[in-house]
Amino acid sequence: MYGTNYFRREKGEGGSEEKVPIRWMAPESIEEDIYTEATDVWSFGVTVWEIFTCGRIPYTGIPAMGLLKELQRGQRLERPDNEACLDEVYEIMMSCWSLDSHARPLFKDLVGSFSGLLERESDYLDLSQSLCWKETVSHTPPPSSPPTAALPVTQEQGIAAAENEAEDEV
8 A cells, every 4th residue: 555655766876776755745855856844844735635634645646656747737635625624724735835945835934824723713623523534434433433532552553553454455
């Protein structure tokens, strides 16, 4: 499952390969191996998108080899389809994905944007009835047991859960 989210590229003169998380990377990181606060902001935007889509994999319909070209053409992740993702939140995500790295917000600006939204929005979502369960057909919980808050897990438990999930999808 996770193998298609990484792109192998040659590293250095020795010809060794490295895996890079291409679906989370800014275009300049993919193309020129540049890493700055602006490229981190791009990745942050993708992570915010993941949160609002309940963990969906970004750009699933685009092969890793063709992602850079699509990003350069203006392709961006679609607005998450749930009530938690306000228009303003998606606008923040989109600002993180500007092709011009200088046009992306700084992290201090993102803190201000999200703080302003939190102060303005007085209604809170009832997370005891998670929006994620509504979108997930194959993992619907039994009616008698609503989803609970995430419990701390060890690294070994997390790895085992991810492996089991990957086996279920095969």
